[in-house]
Amino acid sequence: MWSVSDDALVAGVAAGDQEAASAFVRRFQRRVYGLARTIVFDDRAAEDVAQEAFVRAWRHAGAYDPRRGSVVGWLLTITRNLAIDAVRVRRPVAFDPVALVGLDRVSEEREPHELAQLSDDTTRLRVALAGLPDEQRRAIVLSGLLGYTAREVGEMEDIPLGTAKTRIRTALIRLRAALVEESAE
Amino acid sequence: MSVLTCAQVRELAPELALGVLGGAERAETIAHIKGCARCQAYVLELTEAADALALLAPEVEPPAGFESRVLSGIHADRRRDRRRWFGWVAAAAAAVAILSVTVVRVVESGDSTTAAAPTTNSAQAPVAVAMHGGAGDVAAGWAYVSSRHGVAVAVNYGIPAGEYGIQVHPVGATPVVIGTMAVDAGRGSWTGRSPPALSEGSRIALVDTSGREVCHGTVPAAE
DSSP states (O other): OTTSOHHHHHHHHHTTOHHHHHHHHHHHHHHHHHHHHHHHOOHHHHHHHHHHHHHHHHHTGGGOOGGGOOHHHHHHHHHHHHHHHHOOSOOOOOSOHHHHTTGGGSOTTOOHHHHTTOOOHHHHHHHHHHTSOHHHHHHHIIIIITOOOHHHHHHHHTOOHHHHHHHHHHHHHHHHHHHHHHHHO | OOSOOHHHHHHHHHHHHHTOOOHHHHHHHHHHHHTOHHHHHHHHHHHHHHHHGGGGSOOOOOOTTHHHHHHHHHHHHHHHHHHHHHHHHHHHHHHHOOOOHHHHHHHTTTOOOOOOOOOOSOOOOOEEEEEEETGGGEEEEEEEEETTTEEEEEEOSSOOSEEEEEEEEOTTSOOEEEEEEEEBTTBEEEEEEOSSOOOTTOEEEEEOTTSOEEEEEEOOOOO
16 A cells, blocks of 8 residues: 555545555644644644544545645645634744744755755745745745734734735745746756 | 626735635635636646645654544544435435435445335435535535435535525526525535436535525536
């Protein structure tokens, strides 16, 4: 089962294959639980969210469309949405969101042409984020990873709503452009 | 028809892609992109970048026994779904008197629940329709169509609270609302009858009070 592609694994889950379901959980549980814990903080609540994410993925495995994106992206979107719903009281972030995802450790000395040589999609993303101004990077991590709305980002960063929206929008557009540019090289 | 222009949608597209756009702005943006291929493509491009952000979260080993608890949860969900589905089937059958007890018992062969459906001529087993909606088009729930006129709909994810019409759109015919459903805390269900016959390619949708679709599914071929 370890040699099966992600898409084939999901197809097995959709067909009710018990082995595929077990392999699916084993393959993605660290990512799903890791994301849930990043957003909800509490271990117990994170486990509940992660479990529900797998149940939903199983339930809707037949609807997964590989043309729309990767299996891990689909699964983590489900996880992220469940985690955000689970956080009933959105308290202000008491830590640096950029440090949370290790972006403070990304070397900013890489030459742009080096980006194309990176094989890890996550590393490319981290480097692209490192190229953003600090305030945009914080805004996109708060919003895109942790699910804070523009209004919440504005309140936490003590900036007007319009400024928060602009930072989020600009950051995502620049991120997209950087990722597309690197993959085209 | 959306009240937003393409320029306005391009402004809102990043927040929609990130899943942090709410309320009327979200509904209107979705309504626009459903009818605008260019804006839809733009939102999809941004969604790819937005979804990638979730990959930044550190991988963490879950507590011991997590895998077995998840698999138990899946099995429980399968049993719960079967009972819930059976409840819908029984209700639909009571409403339209089209399913035989034999058909229901064959489908529920693993379940000890006894059938309550009235006995009439046997008909084909219900056809399951996956319902999709919301930003990122995440699966919102399921609909079941039995013998072309019996309809059961249930949503449990991603639909804001409110009143929605159940709209059916047979191929080559005009759409018609056949009932209304209240969604509360993300969940809602409805069972009833579609006067127009539904078959492969027919569309089932939940529409808000403005007539905009919030989720939809297309009836597949019956097995």
